[in-house]
Amino acid sequence: MLSIKNLHAQVDDTDILKGVDLEIKPGEIHAIMGPNGSGKSTLANVLAGRDDYTVTAGEILFEGQNLADMAPEERACAGLFLAFQYPVEIPGVNNIYLLKAALNAIRKSRGEDALDAVEFMKLVRERMKLVKLNEDLLNRSVNEGFSGGEKKRNEIFQMAVLEPKLAILDETDSGLDIDALKIVAEGVNAMRSPERSMILVTHYQRLLDYIKPDHVHVLADGKIIKSGDEQLAKELEERGYEWVKQEAAAA
Amino acid sequence: MNAVVNNPVEHFQSEYARLIGELDNDPLRDERKAALERFAATGLPTKKVEAWKYTDVQPIAKRHFNTTQAAPPIDVGQVDAVRFGDLDCHELVFVNGRFNAQLSRLGDTASGISIRSLAAALADSDSGIGARLGHCLGENTHAFTELNTAFLQDGAVIEVARGVQVDKPIVLLYLDTATDTPTACHPRTFVSLGENAAATLVESFAGLDDSSENLTNQVTEIDLADNARLDHYKIVQGGGKNFHIGSINARQARDSRLESHSLALGGNLTRTDINTRLEAEGATVILNGLYMVDGKQHVDHHTRVDHLVPHTNSVETYRGVLNGNSRAVFNGKVYVHRDAQKTDAQQSNANLLLSKTAEVDTKPELEIYADDVKCSHGATVGQLDEDALFYLRSRAIDESTAGSLLTYAFASEVVAQIKLAPIRERLEHIVLDKLPQTEQIGEFV
Numbered sequence: 001m002l003s004i005k006n007l008h009a010q011v012d013d014t015d016i017l018k019g020v021d022l023e024i025k026p027g028e029i030h031a032i033m034g035p036n037g038s039g040k041s042t043l044a045n046v047l048a049g050r051d052d053y054t055v056t057a058g059e060i061l062f063e064g065q066n067l068a069d070m071a072p073e074e075r076a077c078a079g080l081f082l083a084f085q086y087p088v089e090i091p092g093v094n095n096i097y098l099l100k101a102a103l104n105a106i107r108k109s110r111g112e113d114a115l116d117a118v119e120f121m122k123l124v125r126e127r128m129k130l131v132k133l134n135e136d137l138l139n140r141s142v143n144e145g146f147s148g149g150e151k152k153r154n155e156i157f158q159m160a161v162l163e164p165k166l167a168i169l170d171e172t173d174s175g176l177d178i179d180a181l182k183i184v185a186e187g188v189n190a191m192r193s194p195e196r197s198m199i200l201v202t203h204y205q206r207l208l209d210y211i212k213p214d215h216v217h218v219l220a221d222g223k224i225i226k227s228g229d230e231q232l233a234k235e236l237e238e239r240g241y242e243w244v245k246q247e248a249a250a251a
Numbered sequence: 252m253n254a255v256v257n258n259p260v261e262h263f264q265s266e267y268a269r270l271i272g273e274l275d276n277d278p279l280r281d282e283r284k285a286a287l288e289r290f291a292a293t294g295l296p297t298k299k300v301e302a303w304k305y306t307d308v309q310p311i312a313k314r315h316f317n318t319t320q321a322a323p324p325i326d327v328g329q330v331d332a333v334r335f336g337d338l339d340c341h342e343l344v345f346v347n348g349r350f351n352a353q354l355s356r357l358g359d360t361a362s363g364i365s366i367r368s369l370a371a372a373l374a375d376s377d378s379g380i381g382a383r384l385g386h387c388l389g390e391n392t393h394a395f396t397e398l399n400t401a402f403l404q405d406g407a408v409i410e411v412a413r414g415v416q417v418d419k420p421i422v423l424l425y426l427d428t429a430t431d432t433p434t435a436c437h438p439r440t441f442v443s444l445g446e447n448a449a450a451t452l453v454e455s456f457a458g459l460d461d462s463s464e465n466l467t468n469q470v471t472e473i474d475l476a477d478n479a480r481l482d483h484y485k486i487v488q489g490g491g492k493n494f495h496i497g498s499i500n501a502r503q504a505r506d507s508r509l510e511s512h513s514l515a516l517g518g519n520l521t522r523t524d525i526n527t528r529l530e531a532e533g534a535t536v537i538l539n540g541l542y543m544v545d546g547k548q549h550v551d552h553h554t555r556v557d558h559l560v561p562h563t564n565s566v567e568t569y570r571g572v573l574n575g576n577s578r579a580v581f582n583g584k585v586y587v588h589r590d591a592q593k594t595d596a597q598q599s600n601a602n603l604l605l606s607k608t609a610e611v612d613t614k615p616e617l618e619i620y621a622d623d624v625k626c627s628h629g630a631t632v633g634q635l636d637e638d639a640l641f642y643l644r645s646r647a648i649d650e651s652t653a654g655s656l657l658t659y660a661f662a663s664e665v666v667a668q669i670k671l672a673p674i675r676e677r678l679e680h681i682v683l684d685k686l687p688q689t690e691q692i693g694e695f696v
C-alpha cells in the first residue's frame with residue numbers, strides 16, 4: 001500500500017527527515033513513536049503533500065503511484081487521509097458542507113455519482129455515532145471554537161465519512177480525556193478493515209492498548225531507528241528513548 | 252456643445268452657467284452659488300491633499316462631464332436585473348441621477364411617512380427643503396460635496412415623523428446607463444427620522460453598461476432625532492468604467508443608532524466618505540464595510556466618527572478583498588472630543604490580497620482628547636492562510652476552490668451582518684460571482 005524509501009525532506013533549508021524507510025501493507029496498523037521534534041509530523045505532512053516541505057531524496061509510492069507528482073487534493077482523492085495534530089480553525093466555512101464537498105470530490109474522482117443531501121446525511125448520522133460527535137458541531141465553522149478534544153473527534157469523524165485507504169493519525173490521542181480516548185479508539189477500530197491501513201503517531205502506549213498495532217517504529221532525528229511489535233511500545237513507556245538512541249548509535 | 256476648456260474648474264463653471272439658465276424659481280440659488288465659489292477656490296483635490304493622497308481624481312478632472320444630457324430610455328428588464336429579488340419595499344428608481352416615476356414602485360405610505368423625489372420636493376414651494384439641505388454637512392466635506400450642492404437637481408427626500416416605524420425598506424435604485432458623451436449627476440438624499448422613528452434605507456448604485464464613463468457624485472444626509480434608528484445600506488456596483496464619489500453625512504441625537512453598511516463591489520473608481528457626528532449621549536454608530544476590487548479598480552473609504560459628548564459608541568468593521576492590479580484605501584478616523592468621556596470606539600480593517608500586484612493603504616487615525624475612553628483599532632493586510640488552504644486541500648478540495656472558499660468566508664463575515672435576507676442573499680451572489688469555482692462553492696452558501 002505504502003512504500004517509503006530513503007526519504008529525505010527539508011523545511012526552510014533544514015534537514016528534518018534524513019532517510020526514512022517504511023513499508024505498509026493493506027490492513028496493517030503501524031505506530032510511530034519518538035521524541036518531540038524528531039520529524040513525525042513532518043513525515044505526516046510530507047505524505048499529505050504540504051508544499052512547504054521539500055523532498056530532497058528518496059521516494060514515496062502509494063499503491064504504486066509516485067506521490068511526489070500529486071497535489072494534496074489528488075492524494076486525498078487517491079485515498080490518503082491525514083488527521084492533523086493541530087486541526088485548523090476555518091471561520092466561515094461550514095463543517096458539514098466541507099465534508100460533503102470533500103466526499104463528493106473523492107467520489108467524483110473515482111467516477112461515482114455525488115451523494116444527494118439525504119444519502120449524505122444518512123451516512124453522517126451513522127458515522128457520527130462512531131465517535132459520539134456532538135450534533136451541534138456539524139453546522140459550526142470548521143473547528144472554530146471547538147475544544148481540543150472536539151477537534152480530534154471531528155478529524156476521526158471526517159475519516160469515518162471519507163473512508164480512506166490509508167489514514168495517518170497524528171497524535172489524535174493527545175488532549176483527549178480517558179473516556180474520549182476510548183470512544184475515539186473504538187471509532188478507529190470500527191474503521192479497521194483488511195483493505196485499510198493506518199499510521200498512528202503517538203507519544204502514549206495507552207492508545208495502543210485500545211488500538212493494537214501490527215508494528216511499532218521509533219523515529220528519532222529524522223530516521224526510523226528501531227522497529228518492533230507492541231512490546232516495543234511498552235518498553236519505550238517504561239524506559240524512554242535514550243536506550244534506543246544509544247543502541248542505534250552503537251550499531 | 253460647450254466650448255472646449257482644459258481646466259476642470261472652468262469646465263464646471265461653464266456647466267453651472269448652463270444649468271442655472273435652465274432653472275426657474277430655484278430655492279437653492281444662493282447655496283449653489285456659494286458652493287460653486289468654494290469649489291472654484293480649491294478646485295478638485297490633488298494628491299497633495301492628505302485625504303486624497305492615495306486616490307487620484309485626474310481621470311475625473313480630465314473628462315468634461317456633461318451635466319444636462321438626458322439619459323437614453325431603459326427598459327424594465329434592466330431594472331429587474333438589479334432589483335433585490337422579491338424584496339417588498341418602497342422603491343424609487345433613478346436613471347443617471349433623475350427620478351423615473353414609471354420604473355419606480357413607491358407603493359402606499361402610512362401617515363407620518365413621506366418619501367419623494369428631491370426634484371418634486373424642490374418644485375413644491377411649501378416643502379421648505381431648500382432651507383434644510385446641508386443641515387448634516389459638517390466641516391469635513393470636500394470639493395465634490397460642493398459640486399453636489401452646486402449641481403444637485405434630484406435625489407430623494409425621506410421624512411419619518413416621531414414614533415413611526417417605516418413598514419418596509421426604502422430602496423433607492425440609482426442606475427447608470429451610457430450616454431453619447433460622459434455625463435455627471437449629483438443626486439442628494441436627505442433622510443430625517445423623528446424621535447423614536449425607525450427605517451431601513453438601501454441606496455444601490457448599479458451600472459448597466461460597462462462602456463459608461465459617467466460620474467455619479469452623490470451625497471446623503473441623515474438626521475436622526477432622539478432614539479431614532481436607521482439601518483443604511485450603500486451598495487456600489489458600477490460598470491467597469493464608472494466613477495462614483497459619494498458621501499454619507501449623519502448627525503445623531505440622544506440614543507439614536509445608525510447602522511451603516513457600505514459595499515463597494517464594482518466600478519472604475521469608487522470613493523465613499525462617511526462622516527457621522529455623535530452629538531448627544533447614548534448615540535451609537537455601527538459602520539460595516541466590504542470592498543472587493545480586481546483589475547485596475549480603485550476603491551477608497553474615508554470614515555470619520557466625531558464623538559462629541561460622553562457615552563457615545565462606535566464600532567467599525569471593514570474588510571477588503573483585492574485582486575489583479577487593484578488598489579484600496581481605508582482611512583478610519585475616530586475623533587474623541589475633549590468632553591467625550593466614556594467613549595467606546597472600536598475599529599478594525601482587514602484586507603486580503605489575492606495578487607502580488609494589488610495594493611492597499613490602510614490607516615486608522617485615532618485622535619483622542621478625552622482621558623477616560625475605551626478605544627481600540629487594528630488593521631491587517633494578509634494573504635490566504637496557508638494552513639487553512641492545506642487543510643482544505645487535504646480534504647480533497649482543489650486549490651482554486653479552496654482559495655475561493657476562504658475568500659468567500661472572509662468576505663461573508665461582513666455580508667452576514669446584513670439583516671435583510673433578500674439583500675444579503677443578493678450580495679452573497681455578487682461576492683460569489685467574483686470568485687473562481689463559484690459553482691463548487693455555491694453549496695457552502
Ligand SMILES: Nc1ncnc2c1ncn2[C@@H]1O[C@H](COP(=O)(O)OP(=O)(O)OP(=O)(O)O)[C@@H](O)[C@H]1O
Nearest residue numbers: 011012014016034035036037038039040041042043
Ligand atoms: N516551518 C518550519 N521551519 C523550521 N523548522 C521547522 C518547521 N516545521 C517544523 N520544523 C522543525 O522540524 C522538526 C520536526 O518537527 P515535527 O513537527 O515533525 O516534530 P514531531 O516529531 O511531530 O514533534 P512532536 O512530537 O512535538 O509533535 C522540529 O525541530 C521543528 O522545529
Ligand SMILES: [Mg+2]
Nearest residue numbers: 040041042085
Ligand atoms: Mg508532531
